[in-house]
Amino acid sequence: MRSRRPVDADRAAPISAALRARCDRICDCDRDDRCRHIPCDAARKPGEFKLAIATASAVAVIGVEEGLLLAITLSLLRHVRQSYRPHTAVLQRDPTSEHGWITVPATPGQQSEPGIIILYRFGADLFYANAARFADELRALVDDAPVPVSWVIIEANAITDLDYIAARVVLALIDELARRNIEIAFARVCPSLRADIDRHRVTTAIGSDKLFAKRHEALAEARTSAKT
Numbered sequence: 001m002r003s004r005r006p007v008d009a010d011r012a013a014p015i016s017a018a019l020r021a022r023c024d025r026i027c028d029c030d031r032d033d034r035c036r037h038i039p040c041d042a043a044r045k046p047g048e049f050k051l052a053i054a055t056a057s058a059v060a061v062i063g064v065e066e067g068l069l070l071a072i073t074l075s076l077l078r079h080v081r082q083s084y085r086p087h088t089a090v091l092q093r094d095p096t097s098e099h100g101w102i103t104v105p106a107t108p109g110q111q112s113e114p115g116i117i118i119l120y121r122f123g124a125d126l127f128y129a130n131a132a133r134f135a136d137e138l139r140a141l142v143d144d145a146p147v148p149v150s151w152v153i154i155e156a157n158a159i160t161d162l163d164y165i166a167a168r169v170v171l172a173l174i175d176e177l178a179r180r181n182i183e184i185a186f187a188r189v190c191p192s193l194r195a196d197i198d199r200h201r202v203t204t205a206i207g208s209d210k211l212f213a214k215r216h217e218a219l220a221e222a223r224t225s226a227k228t
Contacts, residue, residue, distance in 0.1 A: 089123075
């Protein structure tokens with residue numbers, strides 16, 4: 001049986017601190033180190049929860065350094081998977097709050113405001129591997145909307161990059177929706193995404209007046225346009 005290598009105390013200290021911080025977050029330990037319960041991590045972020053449990057188990061079985069290397073590898077694989085299949089959602093008004101929003105799964109039949117808007121959130125950069133899913137989900141939302149849609153607004157705060165192939169997909173979608181008299185706009189556009197949108201001529205296709213820094217600005221324009 002292979003013996004574990006001793007870990008230098010100076011090197012182990014930051015690793016141990018990181019593990020302790022993560023465990024405190026998961027187990028909700030109080031000041032007396034009594035773990036009261038495991039809160040919402042398992043339900044709200046099951047992937048992150050499983051990764052943390054795997055890391056703690058690996059450290060206990062094979063050692064600190066080897067366990068952390070395994071955790072890094074698993075984390076990288078998880079992030080790659082999330083880029084290929086990012087979280088998506090349709091935003092709807094929170095009935096319990098005047099200005100709040102809730103997210104619901106981006107499944108056909110969901111709509112943000114009847115007859116006007118689908119407010120669609122895409123949770124990753126747009127690139128060749130996920131662009132088809134982006135377009136397919138939006139088509140399904142438009143096709144199966146309970147009331148015909150006049151505007152689609154992309155909540156783009158999680159999109160910082162748009163590659164060439166994804167831009168071609170977006171341009172084709174813009175043209176398709178335009179033939180159906182449906183406007184498409186981007187809200188919460190960051191500078192890096194704006195640079196890509198300009199470079200790939202998406203701005204030319206939809207107009208600079210369809211790019212908004214804030215969500216409420218895009219919604220106001222859509223509502224005004226729908227009334228005219």
